[in-house]
Amino acid sequence: MxxxxxxxxxxxxxxxxxxxxxxxxxxxxxxxxxxxxxxxHDDEMIARVDRHRQERSDTWKTLEVPVDLAGAISAHSPTVDVMLVDCLTLWLSNLLMKTPDAAKIQRMIDELADAVKAAPKAVVLVSNEVGAGIVPENRLARRYRDLAGWANQAMAAACNRVVWTVAGIPVTIKPPFQNTAP
Amino acid sequence: MxxxxxxxxxxxxxxxxxxxxxxxxxxxxxxxxxxxxxxxHDDEMIARVDRHRQERSDTWKTLEVPVDLAGAISAHSPTVDVMLVDCLTLWLSNLLMKTPDAAKIQRMIDELADAVKAAPKAVVLVSNEVGAGIVPENRLARRYRDLAGWANQAMAAACNRVVWTVAGIPVTIKPPFQNTAP
Amino acid sequence: MxxxxxxxxxxxxxxxxxxxxxxxxxxxxxxxxxxxxxxxHDDEMIARVDRHRQERSDTWKTLEVPVDLAGAISAHSPTVDVMLVDCLTLWLSNLLMKTPDAAKIQRMIDELADAVKAAPKAVVLVSNEVGAGIVPENRLARRYRDLAGWANQAMAAACNRVVWTVAGIPVTIKPPFQNTAP
Structure with a gap:
């Protein structure tokens, strides 16, 4: 690395x-x-945020950025060694709650991908896989799932390393492992 | 390949x-x-089909085959270089809407696997993983999920190559990669 | 192995x-x-259990252990060559139905991990990935999903080998495969 x-x-x-x-x-x-x-905005989420904060050492500065991730990365990456964004799936929820305009959300995904590629220092992005269950009955959930999948593809393309985690085990899938079988 | x-x-x-x-x-x-x-049969699906059609070059001939995939492969594989079936999960939905007879659907899955193995030219099948979310509350959704899993296993066994895609990244899982770790 | x-x-x-x-x-x-x-406790589950029993040869002795897995492993592992537990996700459902006490369930997960590590003979655990779909609307389902994820992480850490199955294909992810790509 x-x-x-x-x-x-x-x-x-x-x-x-x-x-x-x-x-x-x-x-x-x-x-x-x-x-x-x-x-x-509810007890369940406050508990989750607190648990995550306790896991971090106090060498971390925390920024709350619900929407303008591209701007935050462009502004701060030059000033630090590493930015960690956790997580993209909540960011997409925030966008969907702000605007019904799919083209605008797509543009923000593209801008984030560009900002990640252009960042002068390390960037680590965390995102959820949400598309491997049954098709949701709720139309908004289907839209969200589509968006999340597209965002994950865009970020995977922008990053030089992609790690798939299962049960706490990191599996690096980009760069691809060499399948040496015949 | x-x-x-x-x-x-x-x-x-x-x-x-x-x-x-x-x-x-x-x-x-x-x-x-x-x-x-x-x-x-609705605007959402028409939009999705159109988007996929635009992604294909016009060197492709398109067949709409909602049910008899085994017959289509047997009939056409000898006449072309490659057939691409997209996707098996919608095909299973079509079967479930036509018949409640699980044994009949299982037989059609087996016939498709046989047709794929017997095809003289290349066949590429696309299917969804739908079983890695929470158990659905809806009984029909659970049946569908079971069927989709069985169909995926049958097709994976019939194919000589299986690729798992995550965030746009293809991970070849058959033939299995060599785990060279101790 | x-x-x-x-x-x-x-x-x-x-x-x-x-x-x-x-x-x-x-x-x-x-x-x-x-x-x-x-x-x-219903026809659907009885059918599933029967199907699984038919898949096993009669060289297997079957124990029904809805709750005390740690105790069963500690008691029986010294007397056999291998114990197979199928599956952890149903075990967690059983715990959730018995008690609303999250700390108690967490403790039982830890005890199971300890019992697995301490077992003198082979132990094979089967568990479901349930966290790769859309976030469930139902709060209990979200709690269950969290618990299942934590249990899977604890068991993956306790085991020396972890296999991820997709469409019938086993992919060994622990020990990690060597990513020999540059």
Whole structure:
């Protein structure tokens, strides 16, 4: 790994994404920004945010950025060693709650991908896989699932490293492993 | 890859299955049939079908085959270089809407697996992973999920190559990669 | 593989987990206990349990253990070659139905992990990935999903081998495969 790596950590719920992202990011230097996309608005979320905060050492500065991730990365990446964004799926929820305009959301996804690629220092992104269950009956949930899948593809393309987490185990899928079988 | 490969591309929603399937299939020759199992019946599906059609070059002939996939493969594989079937999960929906007879559906799955194995030219199958979410409350959804899982296992066994897609990244899981770790 | 391996088999619904677990376990010796966590209470479950029982040869002794898995492993592992527990996700359902006390459930997960590590003979655990779909609307389902993810992480950490199954194909993710790409 190099100190300008762009890494996407992707996995299901409770698959160890956030912990693995922290471990990777903490190897990349001392000046660290944790970008929380979560704006907690109920007890369940407040508890989750607190648990995550306790997992981080106090060497992290925390920014709450519910919407303008591209702007935050462009502004702060030059000033630190590593930015960790946790997580993209909540960011997409925030966008969907703000606007019904799919083209605008798509543009913001593209801008984020561009900002990640252009960042001068390491960026680690955490995102959820939400598309491997049954098709949701709810139309908004289907739209969200589509958006999340597109965002994950865009970020995976922008990053030089993609890690799929299962049961706490990180599986690096980009760069692809060599399938040496015949 | 050889020009008689049978390949299953499997992944969650918006994981890049269809695009990867197209890329693979277009390397296998010029005479191409795209088998669409989707019979679009609402605006959302029409939009999805149109988007997929625009992604294909006009070197593809399109067949709409909602039910008899085994027959279509047996009839057309000898006449082209490659057939691409997109996707098996919609095909199973079509079967479930036609008949409540589980044994009959199982037989059609087996016939499809046989037709794929017997096809003289390349066949690429696209299917969704739908079983990695929470158990659905709806009994029909659970039946569908079971069927989809069995169909995916039958097709994975019939194919010589299986690719799992995550965030647009293809991970070849059959033939299995060599785990060279101790 | 050695005859004291601790193996977690993890995958979505109908991904071939149970069949693969049986194949692995049957290589580990003749004295075998199958630990069923399922206490079937409707026709759908009775049918599923029967189907699984038919897949096993009669060299297996079956124990029904809905709750005290740690105790069953500690008591019986010294007396056999291999114990196969199928599955952890139903066990967690059983715990959730018995108690609303999250700390108590967490403690039982930890005790199970300890019992698996301490077992003198091979143990094979089967569990479902349930966290890769859309966030459930139902709060209990979200709690269950969290618990299942934590349990899977704890068992993956306790085991020396973890296998992810997709469409009947086992992919060994622990020990990690060597990513030999640059």
């Amino acid at each position: 190099s100190n300008t790596d762009k890494i996407l950590i992707l996995g299901g719920c409770r698959s160890g994404k956030s912990s693995h992202a922290l471990q990777l990011a903490e190897r990349m230097g001392k000046r660290r920004i944790f970008v929380a996309t979560c704006v907690p | 050889s020009n008689t490969d049978k390949i299953l591309i499997l992944g969650g929603c918006r994981s890049g299955k269809s695009s990867h399937a197209l890329q693979l299939a277009e390397r296998m020759g010029k005479r191409r049939i795209f088998v669409a199992t989707c019979v679009p | 050695s005859n004291t391996d601790k193996i977690l088999i993890l995958g979505g619904c109908r991904s071939g987990k149970s069949s693969h677990a049986l194949q692995l376990a049957e290589r580990m010796g003749k004295r075998r206990i199958f630990v069923a966590t399922c206490v079937p």
